[in-house]
Structures are given as C-alpha cells and as structure tokens.
Amino acid sequence: MSHNRRRLSQVAAGTGAVALLVAGCGGARVGASTGPGAGGAAAGNLRCGQINLAMNDWVGYTADGAVYSYVAEHSMGCTVKQIPLAEQVSWQGFSTGQVDLILENWGHADLAKKYITQQKVAVDLGANGNIGQIGWFVPPWMVTKYPGILDWKNLNKYASLFKTSESGGQGELLDGDPSYVTNDAALVKNLHLNYKVVVGGSEAALITSFRQAQTHKTPLLAYFYSPQWFLSEVDLKKVSLPKYTPGCDANLKTITCDYPTDQLNKVAATAFATKNPAGFLLAKAFNWTNQDQDVVAKYIAEDKMTPAAAAAKWVKANRTIVNNWLLGIPGAKPL
C-alpha cells in the first residue's frame, strides 16, 4: 500500500518535470497583450472607474445598455459591468450598493417611492427620450378585413372573433408579464366590453401570439407597447380607447380612458454622482428617440448582431447625437 503510494508520488514528480519541458513549445502566450482596447481602457481608468449597469431583460433595454456602455468605454475609458437583472431586483441593487444605474425605467411608482423618496438611495436622472406607449393592439391583417376595429366602440361587435378556450364565451384580451402596468381589467369593466382579460404571463407569450396571429391570419387583441423591436417585424395596430386626459387614470375603479404616454426615465444610485462623476454625467445626458432605439434593437433581435457591435454601428452613424451627450463632460473625448 505505502509502497504503491511512494511509486505514485514519484510518477507525479516526474510528470511535472516532463510537462514543463513539453509546454516549452507553443504559440502566443497568455497575457502577452492580444486584443485592441485593453491598453486604451487602462489609460482612461484614471478618470472613470467601474460602472455597475443593471441590464433588464427586454431588447430595447439591451440597446440602451449597449450604447451607453460603448460610449462610456470608448469616449471616457470607463469599465461598464453589465449586470443582467429583473427590474425589481435592479432597484433593490440601489439599496445594497450594487447597482449604479438603470437606463430605462417604466414607471414603478412604488419602487420610486421606496428607494428615492424613503430610503434616498436612488435619484431620478430624468427622461431617456424614449416615449413609452401602452395600449391594445391587433395584428395588421385585421385592420383591412374588419373595418372600424381600431375604434374601441366596435370592439363588442367583434368580440366573438376573439373567443378562445381561455375566455369562456367572451372575447379574449391577452395581457402580458405581471410586471407591466395594466388597467385592462378595470377598462374592460368600465367600458362595458364583452371581453375577458387573460394573463399571458410573459413578453414571449405576447410576441409569439402576435406572430402566429399575423402569419396564420387568426384574430388577436392584446396588450402591447412601444418602443419594442417586434413592432419593426410586424407593424401592430393600436386600438384607440377614450382619449387620455391628465388625471383620468387617477381612480382605477372608475377609469375609462387610454393609457398615458410615459416618459421613460433613468434612475441612478445616489452615490453614483460622487463615486463616478463622468459616468453619472453621461447617464444624465443619455437621451435618444424611439426610432433610435428601434434601430439598435432591430440589429440585435433580427440581424442577430451582438449588442456591442450593434451599438458601435449605430454610434458611427449618429456621431452628432452622441457627441452632444459628451459636450458637458470634462475629459470626454468626442467619438
């Protein structure tokens, strides 16, 4: 037994020597500077450190994050650490100090109250330029086939079209992910619509349903929103509800009006401003339109580009917009 063990250790020692010898011949060594960018970042690190960027899981956000990261890294030499997170967990990250920045926030009044007003660990950095529009949509083929379907007043007329196994004899209004702001149940009730809200449960459920509806020409009425990359694949048509007026959605019990257009905003950790002024200023300046975001989102979702490549492509084509963001930031080099 012990005899064997000694043998083995001899073998092991011999092995080490041989291995070191053999390893002497090879190609490029690990650590010899290889890719571009590594050196540049090192020089810029003096001015801009690491930014912890929450990455929420929809493509529009991926586009925001990719462009912000590209600019921060290439113009200011920051290191952006992208942390893939669900929305609510991202906000929690402000309180634990692990998240510096959320680039596209859809409302979340409750979280804003908790983390901005009460705990004061986060601050609102203003609009990111995207306008969020929630509404009820139908696939485009229905518009020509069923005239007037885009007016809510005709929805009851067409209710039987939208009947499914889930809607129990009424028309189906398909809702999405539970994190979305929705007044649908109240609207259906208050507008006396012969519909039932069915919870799809995820964005994937919504998009797949619309895709099938358009390809197979099946009827579908569902909650959707822009900006959203899928709109560039299928141009969904929005049903108009009674016009939104400020305050008409104050009471959910009696609400009868359409969704407001939302200014999507950026939220940062309170400490971000002092910890990383450059990153903070860039976040504050970051602002682009729905069209801009849709372009990048399309690169990613449909053209299957990596987010970084998509961002680079967009930035190259839109230097003026980007350089505008960089104007007020000391030490940022224009792209």
Add this chain to the structure above:
Amino acid sequence: MSAGALVSGLSVRKIRSRWVWLILAAAWLALYLAFHGTSTLPLSASSTTSVQNNLNSFNNNISNGRNSNPVFLYGVNYVQVGMTHFVSFLQSLISQPGFGRPAPLIGWLGVIAIVGFVSWLTAGWKYAVLGVVGFYILGLQGLWQESMDTLALTIAAVLIAVVIGVPLGIWIGLHDRAQHIVLPVLGFLQTMPSFVYLAPLTLLFLIGNASATIATLIFAIPPVIRLTDHGIRAVAEPTIEASDSLGSTTWQKLVKVLLPMSRRTIVLGINQTMMAALSMVTIAALISAPGLGQVVIDALQTLDVGTAFNGGLAIVVMAIVLDRTTSAVGERSQQVGGRHLLGPQARRLAFGAGAVVTLWAVVESAMYVWANTFPSSPTIGPAIVAGASNASNWVQSTFSGITVGLRNDVTIAFLNPLQSMLTNAPFWLVILGLCAIAMIIGNARVAIVTLISLLLIVGTGVWQDAMQTLAMTIVATVLTLIIGIAVGVWMGRNRQVDRFIRPILDAFQVMPAFVYLVPFLALFGASRFTAIIAAMAFAIPVVVKVVADGIHGVPAPAIEAATAAGSSTWQLITRVQLPLATRSLALAANQGLIYVLSMVVVGGMVGAGALGYDVYSGFVQAPLFGKGLAAGLAIVLLGVVLDHISQSAANRIDPSRH
C-alpha cells in the same frame, strides 16, 4: 402470495369500496348543486389580503435592517463574502480572468484533460471518453466560457451541498427525531417555487454569485440529505450489531461501517443534487448568475429559439457527462474486487502516462492562448442554432392548425368542467370532498393532514387560484400518466426501445423549460393548455422511467406462466404486467403529480394564470411579494395534500406494507 391471489384480493377490495365511492360522490354532488357559487373566496389579480400584506412588510423589515441588524453584520454578510470569494476562485480557475491574468488559469485543454483523467480514475475509460467528447462539444457549440461559468457555479453549490448535506444526512439517519423534523423541511424546500425566494435572497446576500449559489443550494441540497439518510438507514442491522458487539465506538462504527456501506447511495444523492443544481441554472440567471442560463434567458428576449436551444443543449451535454460519470462512480464503489483489463504494473504505467498528459495539458493551457481560449472555429454552434430554429419554425407552421383544435377539445371537455366545479363549489365543500378521499384512500392521519393543509390554503388568501391550479394539475397529471404509462410499458417490455428512448427522456428532464416554451406558445397560444403541455413535457420522462422500471421488474416466472397459458400480448400487459407493477404505477402517479406541480410557475408565464402567475408577479412586482409568497405556500400545501393522498394510494396497493 401468488400473483393471482394478489390481483383478486385487490378487486374484492375494489368492489367493496365502490359503493362507498358512489354514495359519497352522490352526496357531494347534491351539496354542490345546493351551494355552488357561494363561499368561493375569489381574489382578483392585483388585490391582496392582510395576511399577504403582513408577509410583505416582514420582507421590508428584513431588507431595511441590512446594515444595522447584527444577524446581517456578523452572519449573513460573512456568508455572502465567503461564498462570493469561493465562486470567484473557481471561476478564475476555469472560466474568468483572475489571479492577475487576463484569462482563466486553466484553459479548455487543461479542463478537458482533467475531466478525462478524473473520470478515468473514478469511473473507467468509457466515461473518460464521454467526458472528453462531451466537454469538447461544449466548446464546439461556441459556449466554452459560459459552460465553465455554469460548471464553476454548479461545483460550488454541489460542494457546499455535500459539506452540509452529508453530515446532516448522517445525523438524521442516526436520529429518528431529527429525521422527523428535517424531512418535511426538505419537502418544503423542494416544492417551494424558487421565484418566491429569489428576490429576498438578493436582499440578504446581494446580487451575484453568492445569491445564485444559495438559490441553487436551497433547491439542490435535499437529495443528498435524503439519500445519505436513506443510505445510513439501509445499512444492514446485523452488520452494525456485529460491529457493536466487537466494541466499536460510535465514530469507528460511522467511518468503518456506516459510511463505506452507504457510499453508493450517498454518491447517488450527490449525483441527484448535481442534476438539481444544473436545473436551476436558468432561474439563477434571473439574479445575474453567469453562464449558460444567461444565454437561454437572453435568447428568450428575442424569441431566438435556436440560440436558446443551443444553450439548453449545452446544459444537457454537461448534465449527461456529470450524471453518467457520477453514477458510474457510485456503481463502482459497490463492486469490490472487480476485474481489470490490465495488470497492476501496466495499470500503474497507464495512469502515470495519463497524469503526464493531463499535467502537460494543464500547464500548456495556463501558458498558451491556443490551449486556453477555445478556438472559434471549427464550430457547430451556428448549425445547431439554425437547425433548431428551422425545426421550431417548421413545427409551428405545420401543426398549429391541429394543435389549437386539440387545445380546445381538451379544455372544453375536461379542464373547464373540472375547474368550474372546483372554483364554484364552496371552499368547505371542496375541503370536505378532498378529506373524504384522503380518508378512504389513506387513513385518518392523511385526512387530517389534508384538512390542515387546505385550511392553511384558505388562510393564504389565494383559494380560487389554488383551485384553478389544482384543476390544471389534475388534468396534466392524468394526461401525463396516460402517455407515460403507454411509453413506459413499451420501454419496459423492450430493452432495445429503452436504450433508445432513455437518453431522450434524460435530455428533456434537464433541458430548461424556457427553451421549449416559445414553440409551445406558438402551437397552443397563451393558454392553460400550454401550461399543461409544458408540465407534461417535464413530468412524462420521470413517469415513463418509473413505469418502465416497474414493468421490467415484473418477475419472469409470472410472465412465463401467463405466456404458457396462452395469453395474448394485450392480456399479458393488462392482466399480468400492469397489475404486478401497480406499486410502480402508484409511485409514477405520485412523482408525476409532484413534477407537474413544480412547473406551475412556468405555466404562469404561458397563460395559466392562477398560483404560478401570482408567484411570478411577486417576483417582478414589489407590492405583490406577499401575495407571491402566499401563492408559493399554497403550492407547497397543494403538494403536501397531493403527495400524501397519492403516497397512501401507493402504500395501499403495496402488499409489502400496510
């Protein structure tokens, strides 16, 4: 007891209880007609009850105390730091830059060499080949780094699970009272949907590897504890007594008798823990766990079925390698004094050579780029992505006509009636009915457990949702059993078929559900039926395996006798094999129920609503946390009820118990 006597014994009992069933069913229906629509305890999607709100504020209090509460400062925070370092250390070894280097210490060549060498030492050369090929495929898929991240996290979780789980399993294996306390907790951990604790975990242990590891740990640790306990308890009494009679101390008994003799079972436990850890990969990605889960989740954003499948396939490949190798280690620890191909001298030489090669590969991969970073070509990734998405598109466009019809039929014929009966009946009537069933199938104890669990569900405030989920669970389980038994019988009767189907079943069990949700959604739309199908996809494999093993285990003499008496194949199956495998069928039903239930939350993402949607809402919306937790508890409680009833059905059938 002869087979014939057993079967006729069963049918006598059946006839006697048939009257009881009929009378009770009639009484229940009468009450239903009289009272339906009353006391149905509805609660709309966005409303909450006071119990749920209390759960919510409890959660808030915890999160607010993060930096002041001593429990955090001295306990949780240290755990967080320790775990984070541990995982980062493993990552710098194989997946991420670290130790001041721009690349992991051990590159792909080194990792593959180690996998091959270790599998060879512990499991045999076949497994070495499997490991090498499997891991090389991960690289070819273009997912080397992601795979290594997942591997690092899995190793971390499994190591911690073993360090905690094996001693705990030994302890409860030796102490009945401890076992009575721990086992239900394990059941709770396994059925509580992880979405419920995902968000609170990130508050406690921060976003990142620590939380991801702990989430994985919570879900994955029960099997190793259970099986260690089981292994310790299964050590033959005479052997323990013999050791005692020679004056062994407790410690000597443990290390010289109990542990060696239960090694195989413990290894099996580790194997199952490993599989469970791998199945958490995608969910842990939601709180930023790196690796293959991230690939799947990202792909889902753009409904990129191909890429998601590629990621899922990598998880399957890794699971197959780890599963087969650890199982082989378990098998091997059983057979002592086995035969070897080579003599001891030659073997020592071969191992020496293996060690040299491995060490060379490790050193080479540490020093040179070619052996460190997996080459980007050749690659099979794009081919897999394209193939999977083409297949998915083809399926979607070809079958969607039929599938919608199928969905409508099943929903109208079975699901809707059952659901409306459960949701329209007053809650007390449902409780009464289920308790009666528990009483008849099981005994007073089962009925009491059922009663308490159902009352607790009433307390959680999500009664109606629970009833909807129950209806879907029942329909899904019945369909699962029909298909599972059919395939299982086929497999059990034919080893050839078994060998062919089993790997596919394995793959379905580890393939993350997120991968096949999109095609299912396309085929069936966002509906309860889609949720049922998703649950079936997950539950059928285990049912098939249990049934196949049961059928295969039917004693040969019984079949010979029946064949000699001139039975047709159908008679053989229905009169001999199925009756003799009843115990397995009952076990299959039990497992089927539990697996279906574990897919409830995923169902909530494809249109099932009910408890699954509540749990998921609690994860994504802070104000609904309490409700999500309540719904999670309701799922656990439903699990307890269904488990107890189906277990007692199994025990009732089993002639060896009473």
Add this chain to the structure above:
Amino acid sequence: MSGSMTPPTARLAPDGRAGDLEAPDDEGLLRVRDLWKVFGKRAAEIQGSQDLRALSRRELIDQTGCTAAVRDVSFDVAVGEVFVIMGLSGSGKSTLVRCLTRLIEPTGGSIEFDQSDLLQVDHKQLREVRRRQVSMVFQQFGLLPHRSVVSNVAYGLEIRGAGKAERVARAHEMIELVGLSGYENSFPHQLSGGMQQRVGLARALAVDPKMMLFDEPFSALDPLIRRDMQAEVIRLHHEMGKTMVFVTHDLSEALKLGDRILIMRDGEAIQLGTGDELVGAPADDYVRDFVRDVPRQDVLTLRWLAQPAKPGEDLGGLALSQHTLVRDAIRPVLESSSRVRVMDKDRLVGLVGREEILAILTSDQK
C-alpha cells in the same frame, strides 16, 4: 408420554422459576439474575410496578403497548460450558443473548460477568468487555461487504487498536483455524453462506474472548453445511475450551452441542437442564411438545428407566452405568436373561428390563 418416569434433580420450583440455577461447578463465569427486557415507551414504568410485572405478555401488550421480551430470567454459565438457549420464534432468545453484552439494554436485573456487574459499568468499560472478553456470531453473519476476508476477521483487533502486522498475523491464524485458507483476499459476496459464517466465526475468535455468544448462527445454512459447522464448533470447543452461549431453535443442534439447555417461552425461562433431563422430565406440555420428536433412545440414559428391584429379584445380572444411553443398552438388555443393573458408581440405582427398553423403542417409533 408416560408419567412413570422418576424425574431426577432438575425441576421447576413451585413459584415458576427454574430450580436448578447453579452451574455444575462453582466457577461461574456468567451469573444472570432476574433479568428483564421490556420494549416500548413505558418500559421503565413496568419495571417499577409489581402489578404490571405480574401480567402475562399478551395482557401487558394490551394494557401498555409494551412487549416483555425477557421476563425475570436467571441462570449461571460455568467456565468452559456450552450453554444453549432454546425456544420458539419470538420467545426472546435473541433479546436475551443480546442483553448479555448490552447490545440491547436490559430494563432490570443483574448480569455478573467475571466478577463485575455489566449493568453497572460505564460505556468505556463495556466497550472493553466487548473488545476483549465476549464476542458474538450472528445468524445473518454481519460481515462488512466492502472488506476482504482478512480485513473482516481482523476487524475486532483493528477496532481495539491493534497494530497492522499483529492483526493480520492473527487473522491469518484464525482463517486457517476455521479452514478458509486460500480465501484471505476474497470478498464476502464471493463466498458461500457456510464460508461466510466461518468468517464470522473467525472474527469472533480473533479477539480471543473468554466467552462467545451465538445467535442461531447456522439457521441460514442448508442442512449439510449446518452439520459441518456444528462439527466445527464442537471441534473448536474441544481445542480452545471457550465458554459458549448458543441460541438455537433446533433441538437436535441443542442436544448435540449443549451441556445444558434453557428453554424459554414468551420471555420466561421454563426449564433448565441437560438434554436427558428435558426429555426425561419435561416441566410442562410446552417442553414436552418441544422434545416430542427427539429419538429418546439417543438422549435418555439408563437412570431414567431404572425401576426399583422387586422383592427377591435376581441382582446378579449385567451392570451398566446409569449414564449409558438407552441406544447403547438395547442389545445388552435384550440379550440378558435377567434385568440389568443400573449403577451409579458402586451404588445400585435400579434395574432395567426388556419392558422398559421396548417402551422407549415403541414411543420413538411413533
């Protein structure tokens, strides 16, 4: 059975306890007194209550849910004696023999082994007793499946901390003793049942104990091998003279091996005596039933048949020792013209004639 026999010494005392407790000579190695073992939650309570202790086993289960597996058993075992415990299944044999080294903790009574009361010693001392003084052989062998034969045999020595060389040498010796040479490196699953039990035997012998306990060691073996193993135990007993306590429910085994036999029923000692005492004077119907099928000519000795001389009878015939087995006396008695004298040394015990012998032979025939 004929009641005409004059039962000699061993008899149950009127209070139901075995009368003849004392070992044949005074060097008692083991002295068990008033031993009780009650299984169940309320064991302690029963021990303290005279009323409960007086209940039958059945009544006790009904009233308290507890099983009295051993009830008030007392006996002595002498150095070098083979002491057999017998009884039907469930009569408490295994429990009793396990109580002797507290593998099962007795609920009451005393066990004096080699002058020390085992029920008083602490766990460390108890372990020492198990390691050096008393070893056991089990019905199910209880071998360690992951260890080779040598290592199984050496297990007891290993546990008490013996050096490797010493224990391997001793193990080889024992393996040779039980006739397993050549199988040292085999694993238990590669051996037949009989061979496995030889390993169990060697393991128990290896620690060189003062006393060996056997719990139905051969009942899992087929009859031929069982006979071999019994011969083996007899041989070992001759060679090494170990004291043995041997549990069996096979009467012929008991008679073959045992110096004395204790018969148990429902946890109680019913009768204690040598084989011929049990057959010749069964204490009750239970024991009688037990010994019914024993060929009495093989067990009984002439003293059981001896009849007082009739007045004026011829006392000049053949003389045989009272310990002669009936079997061996058949021919001389049948051939003798007068009744044969049965002698205890020089004293005349009585006379045996054809009638008595034929009575035994006909009852054996049935």
